[in-house]
Amino acid sequence: MNQLIEKYIKKDSLPYIFCAGCGNGIILNAAIHAIDELGIKEDTACVSGIGCSSWIPPYLNMDVMHTIHGRAIAFAEGLKLSRPEKNIIVFTGDGDCLAIGGNHLLHAANRNINITVILVNNFIYGMTGGQKSPTTPAGSRTKTSPFGALDEPLDGCGIAMSAGATYCSRWTVSHPNQLKKAIKEGILHNGFSFIEVLSQCPVQAGKSVFQERDPWNMMEAIKNNTILCKSWTPERPEGKIPIGNFKADSERQEYTDKIKNLKEQLRGMQKVTV
Amino acid sequence: MRMMKISIDKAYCKGCEICIKACPKSVFAMSEERQSFGSLIPYPAKPEKCVGCKLCEMLCPDGCINIE
Numbered sequence: 482m483n484q485l486i487e488k489y490i491k492k493d494s495l496p497y498i499f500c501a502g503c504g505n506g507i508i509l510n511a512a513i514h515a516i517d518e519l520g521i522k523e524d525t526a527c528v529s530g531i532g533c534s535s536w537i538p539p540y541l542n543m544d545v546m547h548t549i550h551g552r553a554i555a556f557a558e559g560l561k562l563s564r565p566e567k568n569i570i571v572f573t574g575d576g577d578c579l580a581i582g583g584n585h586l587l588h589a590a591n592r593n594i595n596i597t598v599i600l601v602n603n604f605i606y607g608m609t610g611g612q613k614s615p616t617t618p619a620g621s622r623t624k625t626s627p628f629g630a631l632d633e634p635l636d637g638c639g640i641a642m643s644a645g646a647t648y649c650s651r652w653t654v655s656h657p658n659q660l661k662k663a664i665k666e667g668i669l670h671n672g673f674s675f676i677e678v679l680s681q682c683p684v685q686a687g688k689s690v691f692q693e694r695d696p697w698n699m700m701e702a703i704k705n706n707t708i709l710c711k712s713w714t715p716e717r718p719e720g721k722i723p724i725g726n727f728k729a730d731s732e733r734q735e736y737t738d739k740i741k742n743l744k745e746q747l748r749g750m751q752k753v754t755v
Numbered sequence: 756m757r758m759m760k761i762s763i764d765k766a767y768c769k770g771c772e773i774c775i776k777a778c779p780k781s782v783f784a785m786s787e788e789r790q791s792f793g794s795l796i797p798y799p800a801k802p803e804k805c806v807g808c809k810l811c812e813m814l815c816p817d818g819c820i821n822i823e
């Protein structure tokens with residue numbers, strides 16, 4: 482086993498539940514490298530909801546919470562408010578984060594609460610057998626869109642930034658070093674950080690979205706459908722998905738800092754007796 | 756250049772072939788050996804070609820590869 486990964490993993494839970502060639506393990510690798518390079522293993526907690534991608538944190542030999550579908554960000558906010566000194570990383574799927582959990586994403590981003598959300602976008606509901614998700618490309622024949630999906634896919638980064646996320650980037654699993662760097666920056670950023678990773682689900686998305694089940698060929702197809710952009714664009718240049726570092730804004734005040742200030746203000750106030 | 760020590764953990768490899776296709780120096784090839792799930796596992800066929808970039812370590816979804 483890889484020596485670094487071994488230090489961070491509960492070995493008695495191995496092998497990972499993921500199918501052969503699933504991108505979840507690559508994202509786990511990048512996160513472990515980021516946490517290790519920052520030296521924050523003991524000061525970090527990882528939170529997830531439900532879905533295959535939500536099985537990323539439970540293997541970590543760290544503080545983890547595997548919660549309920551769509552509510553990973555809500556649990557993470559609660560944890561951050563009670564333990565503001567902890568770095569909180571959320572691992573969430575395109576269904577978990579943008580379908581059932583979309584509401585929590587909006588409000589957490591709007592609050593600019595200091596958590597780092599890693600959206601594992603595999604374009605499908607993997608765990609439940611290949612239903613259409615909010616990021617499934619239009620036209621895809623899935624279990625719940627047998628005649629081809631009618632909806633245009635949602636853009637997680639665009640939504641997070643317009644709701645108020647102050648750090649945002651998007652990479653693919655074929656960019657492990659850029660991804661690691663983005664996770665490090667997201668953790669260090671004092672505010673709501675949103676990192677989307679385009680990833681392969683060789684089983685369900687392989688069947689319904691890509692018509693290609695070989696993990697490497699899927700990785701290549703995903704990478705070739707992206708375009709590196711120096712700044713954020715809501716457009717799809719040449720029909721491709723923009724990737725890159727889109728936003729890092731340290732101006733806006735962070736939510737737990739606001740609460741700290743409020744507490745101090747209230748402490749300074751005289752008790753009023755009626 | 757120093758010869759790298761390449762190992763693949765047979766207990767956890769799922770035979771996805773990402774390492775074989777990702778390595779810029781085509782170090783890995785499929786062996787005839789099967790692991791406990793029944794899939795074939797790769798082996799470092801040309802270890803002398805390895806440049807130690809560690810891309811295979813980062814891309815192995817099951818954390819099986821160690822390069823030293």
Ligand SMILES: Cc1ncc(C[n+]2csc(CCOP(=O)(O)OP(=O)(O)O)c2C)c(N)n1
Nearest residue numbers: 532533534550574575576577605606607608
């Ligand atoms: C409240 C609730 N509704 C529905 C489900 C069923 N369910 C489990 S995972 C999932 C979607 C998973 O998709 P995604 O979040 O994209 O994760 P992936 O498996 O693709 O990584 C659904 C609908 C559930 N567990 N709980």
Ligand code: SF4
Nearest residue numbers: 499500503533607682
């Ligand atoms: S169903 Fe898809 S997302 Fe889930 S573990 Fe298998 S390959 Fe990964």
Ligand code: SF4
Nearest residue numbers: 768769771772774815
């Ligand atoms: S990438 Fe890892 S799991 Fe896949 S074949 Fe290579 S060693 Fe095995």
Ligand code: SF4
Nearest residue numbers: 778805806808809811
């Ligand atoms: S370290 Fe680089 S060159 Fe060596 S086997 Fe891995 S991918 Fe190939």
Ligand SMILES: [Mg+2]
Nearest residue numbers: 574575605607
């Ligand atoms: Mg998904």
